[in-house]
Amino acid sequence: MNFQALKLAYFSPTGTTRKVLQSIAEGIGAENVEHIDLTLPQSDDGSITAKSDELVVMGVPVYEGRVARAAIPRLERLKGDKTPAVIVVMYGNRDFEDALIELSDLSKEWGFLPIAGGAFIGEHSFASVDKPLANGRPDAEDLGKAKDFGAQIRAKIDGLEAFDDAALVEVPGNKPYIFRDRSAWEHIAASTIEETCTLCGDCVDMCPMGAITIEDDAVKTDNMACILCCACIKGCPVNAREVNNPDIAKIFGWVCKHYQERREPQSFV
Numbered sequence: 001m002n003f004q005a006l007k008l009a010y011f012s013p014t015g016t017t018r019k020v021l022q023s024i025a026e027g028i029g030a031e032n033v034e035h036i037d038l039t040l041p042q043s044d045d046g047s048i049t050a051k052s053d054e055l056v057v058m059g060v061p062v063y064e065g066r067v068a069r070a071a072i073p074r075l076e077r078l079k080g081d082k083t084p085a086v087i088v089v090m091y092g093n094r095d096f097e098d099a100l101i102e103l104s105d106l107s108k109e110w111g112f113l114p115i116a117g118g119a120f121i122g123e124h125s126f127a128s129v130d131k132p133l134a135n136g137r138p139d140a141e142d143l144g145k146a147k148d149f150g151a152q153i154r155a156k157i158d159g160l161e162a163f164d165d166a167a168l169v170e171v172p173g174n175k176p177y178i179f180r181d182r183s184a185w186e187h188i189a190a191s192t193i194e195e196t197c198t199l200c201g202d203c204v205d206m207c208p209m210g211a212i213t214i215e216d217d218a219v220k221t222d223n224m225a226c227i228l229c230c231a232c233i234k235g236c237p238v239n240a241r242e243v244n245n246p247d248i249a250k251i252f253g254w255v256c257k258h259y260q261e262r263r264e265p266q267s268f269v
Contacts, residue, residue: 001160003055006030009048009078010059011038011071013208013229016122016138017059017090023143024057024086024118027150038074041210050083052163056112058103059088061122061229064180065097070209070227072106080111084163086153087117087171092124093134094259100268101173113163116153117171118267120146125230126243126252133256134263142265149267156269171268188245189226190233192219196240203232203241 008025012018018037025033036048050056056078060071067089085107089099096119104114120142124133138146160167189211192203197219204212204219211225212232228248233241 001157001163003030003053003084003157004051005032005034005054007034007036007050007054007056008059009036009038009056009075011061011068011074011208012059012090013039013061013206013231014123014125014234017061017088019143020088020090020118020120020122020138020146021057021059023138023146024088024150024153027147027152028055028154029150030055036078038071038077039208040206041208045077047079048077050078050080050112052081052083055084055086055157056080057086057088058107059090060099060103062089062091062096062099063227064182065095065099065178066180067099067102067106068227069182075106076110078110078112080107080113082163083112084115084157084167085112087114089119090122091119092127093121093137093263094124094255098173098177100171101175102177104169104171104173113165113167114169114171115156115163115167116149116169116267116269118146118149118265120265121263124252124255125228126248131252131256133252133259145265145267149265149269152267152269169268184247185228187223188228188243188248189221189223190228190230190241190243191221193240193242194218196238198238198240200237203236206231206235
């Protein structure tokens with residue numbers, strides 16, 4: 001089989017998912033690659049169509065063992081027509097749990113045929129120099145494996161006679177999916193260290209939820225809109241953003257203690 005275009009669709013607040021998808025695309029070797037960056041709020045919320053003779057690689061971060069909730073309404077703009085898809089999840093070295101099977105099910109609802117899937121590791125959202133967890137990942141080794149994954153995908157496609165149910169991939173996970181209750185976290189958000197902040201506005205521009213504004217010469221954060229992706233923290237040029245919450249610190253401290261051993265990417269073709 002062949003395809004006419006390769007589309008990369010992703011929700012990637014800190015850029016790690018985008019990097020992996022780019023390396024997968026290199027391995028696939030398509031000449032025509034289109035990026036569909038669904039990370040930032042967009043005024044145009046119309047559907048994005050993908051034809052049956054195209055290939056879509058869709059990627060999302062993992063939050064609490066599931067597809068990041070904020071990514072779902074962005075990705076569901078994609079409308080396939082029995083379009084072959086590669087599904088990719090990015091997690092912070094703990095576990096991707098039910099995220100990959102959830103993304104598989106969602107992609108089918110949106111009209112796609114998931115023919116391959118991958119779980120890759122990216123620097124944990126809460127990671128820092130003082131409390132590292134998968135810092136600097138995906139690294140060169142990860143991106144090399146992503147490129148190899150892309151080559152495996154290309155080999156599978158070349159050996160297919162048709163894009164149909166026989167080409168579907170099985171991915172690990174549980175049904176029902178792991179339950180997540182964010183009610184205790186809804187009021188928690190990143191905040192600004194006012195004495196350090198220069199009001200440059202970079203955090204406003206990079207927030208995927210539009211939760212940050214500058215009003216009356218001060219940075220304001222909508223706590224209910226913040227998803228704790230920490231893009232503003234990692235991207236602030238003067239380190240003026242932080243998550244200063246004892247509950248988060250306790251949870252992340254436990255994760256750091258138990259999940260320092262390097263996890264490796266997993267692929268399913």
